[in-house]
Amino acid sequence: MAYDGFLRVANDEYRQRQLELQYGFRFKLLDIIGQALNRLIPGAVLVLIAGFTYLSIKSLAGQHTFADIGLKVLADVKISEALAYVIAGGSVMFGLKERKLRRTTVERLTERTIQLERELDARRSSSGLTTRGTTRSEDQL
């Protein structure tokens, strides 16, 4: 009798574990598909740009060398255009530098906050991000 009860409980636990694993697998699969979709969109846009460029210059194949084309592109750059490129590039560089600085500041300041919060709550849970506040490499998939 007791053995039957034990068997039933063990069977129930086994089935529950099996279900959990099944749903866990499905969740992971969903995650992989979602991430793939997330990367597919920028990739597709890049392929589209490359395709348009290729089709645009295909007709000129054999008529010009790369050096020739490079010179023509450089010669065509106007001062106003060059200035726009410099401003845009400089702004991006500025943004990236600021981001790096913010991450360094986050790293410097959060350690103190964590220490103080741990004094109040010993079981304090963490978000699991890196010390710089970025996504962990294993979470990036």
Added chain:
Amino acid sequence: MSQDMHIAATFHLTFALVCVWFLVFVCWRTYRVDALRQRLFALRDELFDYATSGAISYDDPAYWNLRLLMNGMIRFAHRLTFPRLLLAVVVNSLWPDPCLMKLLTDWQKKIEALPNPETRMKLHEFNCRMNDMLLRHLVTGSPTFMILLVCFAVAAMVSGAVWSFLRATYTLSLQTLEAEAVRAQRHSGSKKAYA
């Protein structure tokens, strides 16, 4: 346009498009995730301060689970995208996952078990604010989602307006019919009385 000018224009356009691509898919995307994380961190700090004020214990399961939920959202904020949400909704409606809903109902039960109604309200408010942040992030991050939402809102408004017009017309006609019937009844009754 001469051939030389055509080449130069093509390369300038390609370069500009690649720059836009970098700005949108590399810089802007990471910025949005960082901004969402920042807002969630601020909310989590607020929740911690609320617990520090003595309103709720750090070990209370309701507080603990809400903090855990916020931590999860902060950690996986980079995966919160419209295609991912759409996929999850479709899969979950086709093959419902009981474990998924169990987590939510468990947390609801822990909230309901709190003795103080004010604390209960406050924790609900924290949860709502978090959901609001996530929804805003999802909506503003996807042009497709925004277009769909506008279409849905317009359709809902139009169908709502049409529906309320039909209901009002129906009610009015019904009331008129009833009134007519009452009047007719009165008239026939009075005629009977006179008779």
